[in-house]
Amino acid sequence: MLRIAVLGCGRIGQMHAANVARHPRATLAGVYDLHQPSADRVAGEQGVRAFASAADVFASSDVDAVLIATATPTHADYIELAIAAGKAVLCEKPIDLNLARVEACAAKIKGSALPIQLGFNRRYDPGHSAARNAMLAGEIGELHQVIITSRDPGIPPRAYLEAAGGLFRDMTIHDFDLARFMLGEEPVEVFAIGGALIDPALGAALNEVDSAMFILRTASGKQCHINNSRTAVYGYDQRVELMGSKGMLISDNRKPHEMRRYTATTTETAAPYQFFFLERYNEAFMAEIDGFVDCVEKGATPLASFEDGRRALILAEAAYLSMQQGRMVKVSEVKA
Amino acid sequence: MLRIAVLGCGRIGQMHAANVARHPRATLAGVYDLHQPSADRVAGEQGVRAFASAADVFASSDVDAVLIATATPTHADYIELAIAAGKAVLCEKPIDLNLARVEACAAKIKGSALPIQLGFNRRYDPGHSAARNAMLAGEIGELHQVIITSRDPGIPPRAYLEAAGGLFRDMTIHDFDLARFMLGEEPVEVFAIGGALIDPALGAALNEVDSAMFILRTASGKQCHINNSRTAVYGYDQRVELMGSKGMLISDNRKPHEMRRYTATTTETAAPYQFFFLERYNEAFMAEIDGFVDCVEKGATPLASFEDGRRALILAEAAYLSMQQGRMVKVSEVKA
């Protein structure tokens, strides 16, 4: 049983703590949060220890690995401390909002044999995985186009947006990673537009966009479109389409159940899509823990690595440059 | 070009007249209706002759075949007259509401080499056909169960019901035929229940049911369920399910288009199903004409024959007997 401590007891940390606790090959070794009462509450619910500090976690001989789900600015520090303390790491995305900090972190942990896995949960989604596996098995011949639709169910609070680092680094970063995962080769060019269509006043105040579209191209010419919105009122909209020379694969949205209504004016009406990432990617988050245990115990390579985190951030930077300049930007133009 | 005259200019006769007129291998040789103004109107629309009497149609040397879409009590007479006059026949179902009359008609036309096709349009539906063909190609192994859902969009006017001969002979007769068509062997037993759930007062007044369920069984044990209702408010509900040892085939409902709505409370909402048989079986009615032309011109065997019409009526009679006696009835118990 892999003993995993969870750092951060916010919404996503609580979910991870519960997942680790019920995982058949892991145990929850304790939790930590900067806000002690939050840690105490989650520790109580799970019947585990609340660490008094992150340092205590790293120092504990009862902890094999850490799952970092704290605020973004602490990620890189905690990765470095965990690796220094000999703990395997599963870290929520992004590594950092600043590319230079990411590269410094990379330099610091270089050479360590400890697994570092990034929290790109979508790579573990059963539907997305099935699509990728079918593609890798040759079912659609040569891949030509990837379409990623990714829309959140509602615009987050202003406080969240102020700390999030911008739509591309906070939200699209998942889609950039998924694009790389599906394309099977690196995008070399990025084009982006964005706008504050949902809340223009908020957009203006924060210099932030809430709706965006992207086009990526790989060296061999494969094409990828991503679209984002902060306000899919019909539920978290998460679709991936892979189109190739011999067919197409679509990983479509998931509903909470399959009940449909038929009336005098409508047919086949279903429930709204699963509300947000906790519901929609529930199985993916569990599979992510599973993959992490395999990395630590069997020496498997993380399906989502530190390097994947770094490259997704570079795509976000390229996208910002493109949006500013209104042109296709080469990924190689991005400097830390 | 096969010269087809249409007898009867009601709703279904008008549809047939238009279909014949635009069929690439047929011409509309004229129309007839007991109500002369109706015939005149349709004749005017199609630019063809309005016959003054049915006798004129049968006597005309410009008519190769007749499509009988008049009131049910005239069907058997017109079939006999048409055959006597050497005209091929495509006759709307049912042949007659009275089995003895059907058998007398059968005796009278016996020996004629002229094609007689029954208007069991559903046999020509692209979806139902595709299901049957896949089954015949062995895709589902041995057929075990057939489920037929057949519901009209609304209860007809009282006048229609009074003349229709009862739900089983008027509406279910299509489903009995479809059951035989799909089962690939004769049902030997029938069980039926019915009730006036939509309009109990009307049901009591007419001694008629508006909702019904059936179970049929063939000699080899294949099972078939049919359900009927006169009031599917969401549109004409026409489904066929074939379940076998190696899989299942479903011919599902058809919508007028594929536009779907997504809102804060619903997803994937589609339009109501195609309203009624004219819309839903539009392609089937055209294919029926096509099959008829093949019968006359190429000597093909009718996909739906006079004998199919007789057997469907026998199943209806067996169903009435079952409903009265609350027991499984052997088809062989039915006597003309």
Next chain:
Amino acid sequence: MLRIAVLGCGRIGQMHAANVARHPRATLAGVYDLHQPSADRVAGEQGVRAFASAADVFASSDVDAVLIATATPTHADYIELAIAAGKAVLCEKPIDLNLARVEACAAKIKGSALPIQLGFNRRYDPGHSAARNAMLAGEIGELHQVIITSRDPGIPPRAYLEAAGGLFRDMTIHDFDLARFMLGEEPVEVFAIGGALIDPALGAALNEVDSAMFILRTASGKQCHINNSRTAVYGYDQRVELMGSKGMLISDNRKPHEMRRYTATTTETAAPYQFFFLERYNEAFMAEIDGFVDCVEKGATPLASFEDGRRALILAEAAYLSMQQGRMVKVSEVKA
């Protein structure tokens, strides 16, 4: 936290033990199995006590409630012992294969205020529940017809079939319960046919059917069809359709994910349905525990009661009588 001991460590007992263990308002107080090594293994996995005997469970002051998942012939005894010991009961279906034994059990426990919940898990399925709730909210007006499709993914081993008590008591009993749950009033008449279409030799050897169809009718005339098969190769087929004067509701099958394939010869191809009850009714089994905790802790009425178990068995008996006699059987004809 409600302390629940699980009796029976077979496939379904293991699943229940794991569900209880991870339920936020329950704890697994231990497990028992006639086969001690099975109990030990499950106890080890869950980190709980393995009881040496059922008597020990009933005698334990650390147990508030028992979940009975042992072999069917023990159910009634264990219910009686549990009630005598003051433990609340959640018992897998059926109560017993013998109606007289069920009635004797009912007499014995009469007057007890302890909750007894039956394991009719389908009542807790999110899709089926949503359909029923929409119907109860008046969305489809007056209910006219219920169609239940219930097909297992494959025929069970001969040993299972020999002990199962027959298809109607073992498998259809779930559908009889679901029919009652959805109809909202008691069926008063039952008609059934069955056949050994999948494995005629096995059917003959065991005098057992593997494919069946049913029609039920309530006092007010509502109609219900059930179809069963032991061999839906495309996955556990579990559908409920409610048709009424103002619309229709369908609780359809659930897939493991929503990935679809498009090729030169096919479109919209999805994965097989969730394999069997453990997967398909995963959420229902958890909700069942949830409901049980509410019954014990909040005095809620069980959504599926002992009486529901008794009535479902009566419908199974009526169905057997109908199959033997080829006629509609009144439920009131069934005597213990």
Next chain:
Amino acid sequence: MLRIAVLGCGRIGQMHAANVARHPRATLAGVYDLHQPSADRVAGEQGVRAFASAADVFASSDVDAVLIATATPTHADYIELAIAAGKAVLCEKPIDLNLARVEACAAKIKGSALPIQLGFNRRYDPGHSAARNAMLAGEIGELHQVIITSRDPGIPPRAYLEAAGGLFRDMTIHDFDLARFMLGEEPVEVFAIGGALIDPALGAALNEVDSAMFILRTASGKQCHINNSRTAVYGYDQRVELMGSKGMLISDNRKPHEMRRYTATTTETAAPYQFFFLERYNEAFMAEIDGFVDCVEKGATPLASFEDGRRALILAEAAYLSMQQGRMVKVSEVKA
């Protein structure tokens, strides 16, 4: 009855001729084709006159309107001649491959009160129309994003491609028009990428692309993505998605029927989508004639006008400029 002559008896001209012939408010006044035997054959099939020259058509007093379905380079000339002859015009897209020629034609016909309708058939598709009408009715609040998927079932012959004027002018022009139709305001910026992913050798030989992606933006910031491919092996792929502040509307693909297959490894498998535009937009082509008759007889404004044809071509030109320069291009940069 509006007397319409069809110019051009190729694949699309034949279809239009048949549609006009069976339209209840129009008659086919004759056909013309540069290749006289083609015209003779279609005239024979439809039982109408074959004109010896286009001039004869324009000179004929039996012709009220012309439907121009000849080769693209003749469109502008025929429009001018028809208007000069006092005939209403329904002209296939594009008006011309050369924007200067389009503008010259516009200047020439300026001031004429005769209706000129462009063959942007997709505007008349029942699904696309239903989506637009729902949006105009406010069902999705403010429109934010439009996604158009438009993929042909296979790459055309080299000879076709050599004359077609390039993917953007030949194929995407339909999507540019549909984007304008759905956005409800003019795109002011265009970004495009393209590649020869299906047939790189052909692409190199013809300097042509077979796969492309586009992003358009309107003055108010609405975003639109278009993707194109010449090789959707699963059938003509024609989807439109409208996403707004209060919901989403999707006009999805249409299948020839609704039969689905279920096997041990797959479920819900449907037939390939309707093969190509003749099948998929069958109803749209009829509705287009209907709209044209309304324009001529009732003075209705064409749903797709000459100006719409001109603006779609301008977007194609902007897209080419963008593809060459790798930047967002302002539509106002395009000069004739």
